[in-house]
Amino acid sequence: MSNSNQQAGSTSEKAGISPPEITNISAINQIKNKRRQQPTSQELINGILEGNRTSLSRAITLIESTNPDHFEKASEVVQGCLTHANKSIRIGITGVPGVGKSTFIEAFGKHLTELGKKVAVLAVDPSSSLSHGSILGDKTRMEELVKDENAFIRPSASGETLGGVARKTRETIILCEAAGFDTIIIETVGVGQSETAVHSMVDFFLLLKISGAGDELQGIKRGIMEMADAIVINKADGDNIKKANQAKVEFNRALHLFPSKKSNWQPKVTTCSSLTKDGIPEVWNTISNYFELTKESGFFQEKRNEQNHFWMLETINEELKQNFFNQPEIVSLLEKSKKAVQNNEISSFAAASQLLKLYFDKGAKAQRDKGSE
Numbered sequence: 001m002s003n004s005n006q007q008a009g010s011t012s013e014k015a016g017i018s019p020p021e022i023t024n025i026s027a028i029n030q031i032k033n034k035r036r037q038q039p040t041s042q043e044l045i046n047g048i049l050e051g052n053r054t055s056l057s058r059a060i061t062l063i064e065s066t067n068p069d070h071f072e073k074a075s076e077v078v079q080g081c082l083t084h085a086n087k088s089i090r091i092g093i094t095g096v097p098g099v100g101k102s103t104f105i106e107a108f109g110k111h112l113t114e115l116g117k118k119v120a121v122l123a124v125d126p127s128s129s130l131s132h133g134s135i136l137g138d139k140t141r142m143e144e145l146v147k148d149e150n151a152f153i154r155p156s157a158s159g160e161t162l163g164g165v166a167r168k169t170r171e172t173i174i175l176c177e178a179a180g181f182d183t184i185i186i187e188t189v190g191v192g193q194s195e196t197a198v199h200s201m202v203d204f205f206l207l208l209k210i211s212g213a214g215d216e217l218q219g220i221k222r223g224i225m226e227m228a229d230a231i232v233i234n235k236a237d238g239d240n241i242k243k244a245n246q247a248k249v250e251f252n253r254a255l256h257l258f259p260s261k262k263s264n265w266q267p268k269v270t271t272c273s274s275l276t277k278d279g280i281p282e283v284w285n286t287i288s289n290y291f292e293l294t295k296e297s298g299f300f301q302e303k304r305n306e307q308n309h310f311w312m313l314e315t316i317n318e319e320l321k322q323n324f325f326n327q328p329e330i331v332s333l334l335e336k337s338k339k340a341v342q343n344n345e346i347s348s349f350a351a352a353s354q355l356l357k358l359y360f361d362k363g364a365k366a367q368r369d370k371g372s373e
């Protein structure tokens, strides 16, 4: 381009949209060229293994992409990183909105980077397509951690089913670990099934609570209490300290009523303030003790193996479902069957059988066609 600095004049104004005052064409072309030069999967893998954050971010974007052209490349990158992963610890954090998860992760994450750790923060929040990613909005609450070169914060993949978000988060964990992050924190909101998904991808599960008006245990789902390896009562500062300590006693009592865990770990209850940072080092001590115990007993590896197996089956379930529901013939028969079931013309089971038969017959035909090619 001979004339790189072009002054855009009023003559080029279109329908009331004025172009920027100075358009540097050569700069734009440079950017366009850069964008066009997509790194190969091997380049991305090399970048990630060197700890290059741009490569890491780009690879995560590939994983999150819904463009089928990206699937294979994303899968190659994950595969290439796999043997370099698994050297980290993974901590899940849940709690209802407002309990202080983001503020806690900021304080806790800073404590960890001060201890020399490299921390990656991810989120599983299938509702975030509406709120544009909870962590993204929360980055303001993680001001220090965002600036920390030993921390990496990534909002959750959005516009997806829980299964989709969860799988992508699992793959993102692998990439972060390969990039040298040794402590992975996964935040999830305390609604729906997302805790169960996060619980099945972490080594340690932490439930964040605040002290309430007395009856602390009301409103907590038993399942979540059972999953927790620690309950941390946040906002134990100012006038709240006494109530937080009472809540601690109550939760401790409740936890002792649960059958003992396979890990042989007795879940702990502690208090902390994410604002004053009181009790934050103690949370880390608790978690360290857990890892010491479970790594020595072999439970740590056993749990990871189980999780890998679980995710293999989960992925098969998810893909089969996707494939089934994306067939145009299925979509149209599904619509017809829905009405027929409503009108009592066919039972739900018979309708389901019909749909599955159509699906399997179609698959069998495709196989035969392939064979006779």
Ligand SMILES: Nc1nc2c(ncn2[C@@H]2O[C@H](COP(=O)(O)OP(=O)(O)O)[C@@H](O)[C@H]2O)c(=O)[nH]1
Residues within 6 Å of the ligand: 095, 096, 097, 098, 099, 100, 101, 102, 103, 104, 138, 141, 234, 235, 236, 237, 272, 273, 274, 275, 276
């Ligand atoms: N007093 C006090 N306030 C806190 C503490 N942690 C968080 N908060 C406040 O609680 C509100 C919700 O915090 P946030 O981290 O956004 O909660 P999240 O929705 O669980 O991520 C914010 O106004 C925080 O400043 C704490 O330890 N003490």
Ligand SMILES: [Mg+2]
Residues within 6 Å of the ligand: 101, 102, 134, 138
């Ligand atoms: Mg938050």
